[in-house]
Structures are given as C-alpha cells and as structure tokens.
Amino acid sequence: MAAFAPTELLPPPWQVFERIYDEISSGELVYHCMATLGRVITAFTLAMVIGIMIGLVMGLQKAIGRFFDPWLLLMLNLPALVIIILCYLWVGLNEVAAILAVTINKIPNVAVTLREGAKALDRDLLEMARCYRLSKRTTLTEVIWPQLTPFIAAAARSGLALVWKIVLVVELLGRSNGVGFQLHLYFQMFDITGILAYSIAFIVIIWVIEYAAVRPWEQHVNSWRKA
C-alpha cells in the first residue's frame, strides 16, 4: 500500500487527527481559526448590511435599479483576486484592506438576491397597508420585513460559503495569521498533513455555524410558507 500512496502525499487519517490534536494542544489551531473566524464574521456582517440596503433601493426604485444594474453586473463578475490585490495595493497590507476586499466581493451577491426580494414584494399587501393607514414603521416591520427574510436567509447561506473561501485567499496573500496563512506556510513546507488538519478543522467550524445558526433561522422565517 505504502508504495502506491506515499504518506507524504496522502497521509492516513490518524496522522491528520493526531496533528489536529497537537495543533489544538499548542494553541496554534485555535489562534488561527479565531483570526479567520473574526474576519469572516466582520466581513459577512458588513456585506449583509450594505448589500441589503443596496438591493432594497435597487429593487424598490426602478430608475436607480436600472442605472446601477451594469455596475452591479461588473462587480458580480470581477474576479475576487483582482479586488483583493487592488485593495492591498490601494489601502495597504493591513487588516482594513483584508476585510474591505472580502466585503466588496460579497456585496454584489447580497444586493442581487435582495433586489429580487424587493421586486417580489406582494403589492396587494402594500395596498392593504396603505388603505388601513399603517405607519411607515409598521409597514416595514410587519408587512415588508417578513417577506424579505427568506431572501436574506438565502443570501446569508450562499454568503457564508463565499466569504470564508475568500477570507482564506486574503490571508494567504497578505496576512500573518489565520487559516489561510497557515495553509500557505504548510504549502511552502510541503506539509500535507498540516494542510489537511487545518482544512478539516475549518470545515467543522462552518458545519457548526450552518447547522446551529443558519438552518434553524431559515426554517423559522420560512415556516409560514408551508401552509
């Protein structure tokens, strides 16, 4: 067996888990995962808030939507790498540039999803709100928001997957900590066990976030649809 799959190229699972254990014991793995997670959460939150606002304005104000449509298309199709490199060059090799790059990469996806959500708002219910002279605030929280939450959940779901991948690239290119940095380090040292250890550790974190937070929330906001 060993002759076909030399352990340097494809280390057996127990070696990988042994490495995960070692890295946890030394505190390295927790430190780098936390650095990455911090960036993921910050960039994700920023992108969601800004993207939701842009998407809503574009969906509700037809003229603005038409004007910015080509720009949105451009941003959607601009390679992540280009944005990352430009951010590092223009802002500097620092944390702000890293977060900014990830946020800018993610905003167009959120905006597109929320634009569709705003377009799909039920006109009948909005008319009802007008007829019964509901306040702007009540209309927003009671009539509009519940219709948007499924779209926000969808954007959050696809967003999380995109953000953490881009964060790793950002770390690889210009940060001195985080999972991306560690992967780069082990790549240079040809340490496949280390690369797999960090990959698995991070996948586990994403699973936990998905099943503990994103899914339950998505189910909650969609419950009224399954009548």
Added chain:
Amino acid sequence: MQISILHKAFQQKPVLGKIQFELNTGETTVLFGPSGCGKSTLLRLLAGLDIEFEGELTHRETRLGVVFQEPRLLPWRTVYQNVAMVAPDKSARIEQLLEETGLQNVAALEASKLSLGMARRVALARALIIEPEALILDEPFVSLDRERASQLRLLLLDIIERYKLKALLVTHDPYEAVQLAHQILVMGGTPSKLQQRIPINLSAAERRDNTLIAKVVNQFFDRPG
C-alpha cells in the same frame, strides 16, 4: 357621501365614464355588472388607491373599511394579530368582533392556515375594527361554496344593519345584489357608465327570505330559476 367620477383612463384608453351616486347611512349600494366592466377600478378610486381620475369624492377624510376580493391578510400573523394590527389598542373590542364574525375559535391560528371563507371573515373583522363610516367590499362572496357564501351574506347583512354602515359592494351575482342592496347600480358600456339604478325596498325580514329574493331577482333580471 357623494361620489362623482367623470372620467378615468388607463394609458389613454377610457375605462370609466360619468358615474355619480350617493352612499346613505345604514344602506347598501351594490355595483352590478359583468366582469371587466370597471367595477374594481371604481372601487380602487373610492378606496384612494388610485388618484388619477377626473371627478370628485367627498370622503377623503372618511374612515373606510376595505374588504378586498383576496383577503390580503398577513399569512405569518394570527387571526387576532391581523385584526389588531390596524387598530392596536382596542383589545376588548377585538374579542367581541371576532365573536360576532364567528372567529373566536380560530383567533390564535396563523392566517396562512385559514380556508378562503374564514380568511374573508377575518378581512371583514379587520375592516370593522377601525370603526368605519363606510364599508367597501369587492366581490366578498366569490369562489365560496353556496353554503358558506350564504352564511357570509347573512353575517354581512346583520353587521351593516347593526352598525348603521354605508356599504358599497361589488358583485356580478343578481341574487347577492338583491339580498343586500337598497339600490343596485348597473354598470356597463365602454367606457363604463351607470346604466340603470334599481331601488330595492325590502324589509330586514324579507331579505332573509330566500324564496322572496329569488322572485325579486326574476322580476328585475329576467333570469330563469
């Protein structure tokens, strides 16, 4: 309450011509006519949802309870919340109203789980909670089975009499029109105008007599049955 529409067009195409009438307290006016004759367009003007027309409405400040053809409830809210939302601080009256409209047992149910007939009742309760001076109803009995439609008509009859409302109801069903109306306004033509005004003078008891109503329907609408 005076209603005077002179002209209404959609993309230069005239849909409504001269339509003038009055709504009186405790009386129901029925707008009657075939589908597509502009009844719903007229209701939208009266409800203030469309303000691009020539004419005059005297009820700009009047509280209107509007019951749309589709109930237009918030599906993610309960029956009680749907009613309470338009009148947040009248909890005692909400209970009473839900009972009057036969909704006391479903108050805690989500609106998305209601049948059409029940949802229409909620829409009616929602219109009543704002203590309207006038009630506007767009085909409130359409797509209900005979039994449910009949129950809902009787409920509406009771409510209009009890609260002394000015009611305006759109329908294309002659039976509904006769049972509820004090005056029937027949619409038709292009652009649609008032073609005929039929007064219906029936007592409260007579309105609950099915055979009598059927007779009156035949007399005015020349329909077998």
